[in-house]
Structures are given as C-alpha cells and as structure tokens.
Amino acid sequence: MNHGIKLSQHIFWIGVNDRRTHLFENLWPLDKGISYNAYLIRDKKNVLIDTVEIGHVESYFDAIDEILESGENVDYLVINHMEPDHSGALKLITQRYPDITLVGNKNTFKFVRGFFGDFKRILEVVEGDTLDLGDHSLTFVMTPMLHWPETMMTLETKNQILFTGDVFGSFGTLDGVLFDDEVNLDDWEPEQRRYYSNIVGKYVKQTQRALEKLKTVNVRMFAPTHGLIWRQHPDHIVNLYDRWSRLDGDPGVVIAYGSMYGRTERMAEYIARELILAGIRHVKVYDASKTHLSYILSDIWKYRGLIIGSPAYNNRLFPTIEALTIKLEQLHIKNRLLGLFGTATWSGGGVKNLIRFAETTGLEMVHPPHEAKYRPLEKDYEICRDIAGRMATRVKNDE
Numbered sequence: 001m002n003h004g005i006k007l008s009q010h011i012f013w014i015g016v017n018d019r020r021t022h023l024f025e026n027l028w029p030l031d032k033g034i035s036y037n038a039y040l041i042r043d044k045k046n047v048l049i050d051t052v053e054i055g056h057v058e059s060y061f062d063a064i065d066e067i068l069e070s071g072e073n074v075d076y077l078v079i080n081h082m083e084p085d086h087s088g089a090l091k092l093i094t095q096r097y098p099d100i101t102l103v104g105n106k107n108t109f110k111f112v113r114g115f116f117g118d119f120k121r122i123l124e125v126v127e128g129d130t131l132d133l134g135d136h137s138l139t140f141v142m143t144p145m146l147h148w149p150e151t152m153m154t155l156e157t158k159n160q161i162l163f164t165g166d167v168f169g170s171f172g173t174l175d176g177v178l179f180d181d182e183v184n185l186d187d188w189e190p191e192q193r194r195y196y197s198n199i200v201g202k203y204v205k206q207t208q209r210a211l212e213k214l215k216t217v218n219v220r221m222f223a224p225t226h227g228l229i230w231r232q233h234p235d236h237i238v239n240l241y242d243r244w245s246r247l248d249g250d251p252g253v254v255i256a257y258g259s260m261y262g263r264t265e266r267m268a269e270y271i272a273r274e275l276i277l278a279g280i281r282h283v284k285v286y287d288a289s290k291t292h293l294s295y296i297l298s299d300i301w302k303y304r305g306l307i308i309g310s311p312a313y314n315n316r317l318f319p320t321i322e323a324l325t326i327k328l329e330q331l332h333i334k335n336r337l338l339g340l341f342g343t344a345t346w347s348g349g350g351v352k353n354l355i356r357f358a359e360t361t362g363l364e365m366v367h368p369p370h371e372a373k374y375r376p377l378e379k380d381y382e383i384c385r386d387i388a389g390r391m392a393t394r395v396k397n398d399e
C-alpha cells in the first residue's frame with residue numbers, strides 16, 4: 001500500500017497492514033488481518049499520532065521518511081493508547097528523534113514509565129488542553145477505560161479530525177482502501193462488531209459516556225487506530241457503537257452448543273428448526289468446539305436471543321461452553337433472552353452450571369432449562385419445541 005495517504009493537505013496516514021499475525025492479543029483470530037493506523041501531521045511542529053506494533057516499525061519509519069524532508073525533525077508523539085500494538089515503537093521513536101516530546105495524560109505516563117522507563121521530554125495534558133503546531137492545533141478528549149485507563153482521543157481542530165484510538169476500530173486489513181466511502185459498509189460490519197464485542201465490549205458504559213461527550217465536539221472525520229477512516233459517514237459508526245453498547249438486539253437467535261457424541265447437538269438442531277418454523281429469520285447455530293469464541297461472541301452481540309446447550313462433563317459444563325459462559329460473564333452481558341438445554345448420563349453438571357450462569361448474569365430465561373437423560377427422546381424434543389416457541393414469541397414481540 002502507498003504510504004503517506006492524505007487525510008487533508010498536511011495530515012497523512014502512516015499505518016501498516018498486518019496479514020501475518022494469526023491471533024490478536026494471542027487470542028482473537030485475525031482471519032482477515034488487521035491494520036495498525038498511525039498518523040503524521042506536518043506543520044511548524046511535526047507530530048506523530050500513535051505508533052505501530054513493533055514488528056512493523058520499518059514500514060512506519062519508511063512512511064515518515066517519505067513525507068518529511070531529510071533532516072527534518074519530529075517534535076511530538078501523541079500517545080492516545082499505550083497498548084503495545086500502538087505504543088510498540090515508542091522507545092525506537094525516541095531514539096530516532098532524541099528531542100521529541102511525548103504527549104499523554106497522567107495515566108499515560110504511569111504506563112510509559114512502567115513499560116519503558118523515564119523520558120526527559122514529556123507533556124502531560126488534561127481534558128481540553130490545546131497544543132499549537134503552527135497552522136494546526138490539537139485538543140485532547142479523555143476517554144478513560146475505553147478500553148484502558150489511559151485511553152484518550154486527540155482532535156485536530158483545523159480539519160476537525162478526531163484521532164479516536166481503538167474506538168471505532170475494526171479487525172480487517174485496508175486492502176487498497178482507507179476511507180469509509182471507498183468500501184461497501186455492510187462488508188465491514190461483521191469485523192467491526194467482532195472487534196467491538198471482543199476487545200471493547202466490556203466497557204459499554206464508558207462507550208455511552210464517550211458517545212455523549214462526542215456530541216459536544218465538532219468532528220468531520222474519525223481516524224481510529226484500526227480499520228477504516230470515517231470521513232463520509234461518521235454517523236454510521238456512531239450509530240453502530242450506540243446500538244452495540246446498549247446491547248440492543250436484532251430479531252434473531254444464536255444457538256451455541258457443545259457436544260461430544262451428538263445428543264446435545266440433536267437438540268440444538270431441533271430447536272433451530274423450530275425457531276425457523278416459528279418465524280425467526282436469523283438463526284445462527286454454532287458448535288463451540290469448531291467455531292472460535294470470538295465469532296460466537298460477535299453474533300451474540302448482534303441478536304436478541306441466546307440459547308446455550310451443554311452435556312455434563314466431569315460434573316461441569318463442556319469445556320468450550322464453559323469458556324463461552326466465563327467470557328460472557330466477564331463482559332457483563334445483558335439484555336439477552338436466554339434458553340438453556342443439555343444432556344447428562346448420571347449426576348449431571350452441564351445444565352446445573354448453565355443455571356448458575358443465568359443467575360450470575362441476570363439474563364432472563366424464557367423457559368425453564370431442560371436436561372435430557374441418556375439421549376433426547378420425544379418428550380425432550382417437545383420441551384425443546386417449547387423453548388424455541390417461547391424464545392420466538394419474545395424475540396418477535398421485542399421487534
């Protein structure tokens with residue numbers, strides 16, 4: 001990809017695409033890769049906004065060199081977020097530009113010192129501070145716990161470009177594109193939602209707070225640290241974030257199950273068919289041993305109904321379903337209608353722990369949970385039909 005793509009006459013994208021890494025945070029699959037976006041503002045004072053993951057530092061430096069005249073200095077590095085995929089090149093930047101001043105807030109510098117040690121030149125900013133660069137100026141918007149304690153956004157006031165850090169970011173590489181008006185937005189939504197639900201989803205309250213704050217800021221363009229830059233339809237991503245952070249659900253149902261020998265799976269299949277017959281048009285069935293948790297979570301973030309099935313496994317949940325329920329508890333999942341089912345052969349342990357999950361999360365069960373003994377028989381399928389019917393009614397009523 002060509003470096004130095006312009007957001008405005010003197011503001012450049014100097015990010016990189018990563019198609020090599022398999023797992024983001026060594027956890028979340030990157031089937032479509034990811035971009036680390038960073039920016040350069042050229043003015044009397046030259047400014048870098050964020051860096052990139054350390055393995056891509058050579059491309060980042062080359063991009064800077066292609067824009068600046070030889071010997072030209074970089075005066076500031078604004079650190080919107082200290083997670084290593086953005087702060088990775090921080091130490092190398094300070095070695096390359098020994099006179100550079102790091103710009104961040106109080107928490108940023110706690111992390112800078114902890115990760116990298118002391119730096120001579122730092123500029124600690126608070127909400128609303130301004131930094132004059134010559135023709136451009138920057139102001140700072142604090143967005144703590146979105147999704148780290150130090151996270152903030154930086155507004156370039158002349159062109160009204162808001163550098164949003166991870167907020168409004170996405171998985172997926174920028175394949176020759178950079179801006180929202182260069183793509184079919186529907187193609188991008190699944191990876192945007194997967195990024196939100198997997199990485200930022202725990203912080204829905206902070207997301208709402210930030211969206212409120214942004215209403216008071218004049219912004220023409222959002223420039224996040226991953227994915228598309230929003231110059232034509234910034235309202236599109238704001239609306240999606242509003243929806244996802246409220247956990248408003250579309251009319252549909254996710255069925256996630258675990259199964260070793262197919263009995264729990266047969267109940268899942270039956271429930272799926274009954275949901276369709278009851279008029280639900282979006283039914284997503286996932287075997288949690290096959291589909292990575294990341295994708296299941298993303299669809300759970302989209303749809304109002306959630307049905308979970310598990311066999312008993314050593315008195316507990318089947319491990320991949322246990323992992324899913326733990327993650328949902330950590331994310332403080334809410335606003336989902338819940339159905340539960342499973343199978344057991346002796347003392348159980350699957351459904352019992354699904355009930356504990358329901359109690360912990362406070363999610364509303366649309367029907368009492370059901371556990372089939374040995375294998376599902378006609379009487380068990382009848383109860384599955386009831387679970388599906390109640391779920392369908394509730395999901396449709398919520399439309």
Ligand SMILES: Cc1cc2nc3c(=O)[nH]c(=O)nc-3n(C[C@H](O)[C@H](O)[C@H](O)COP(=O)(O)O)c2cc1C
Nearest residue numbers: 260261262263264311312314315343345346347348
């Ligand atoms: C490794 C293993 C552990 C199991 N642990 C329990 C258990 O603790 N309690 C129980 O009632 N059944 C237990 N079972 C039986 C299964 O839960 C039961 O056969 C279930 O119907 C299997 O569902 P599936 O066909 O969907 O895999 C266990 C089975 C296996 C293979």
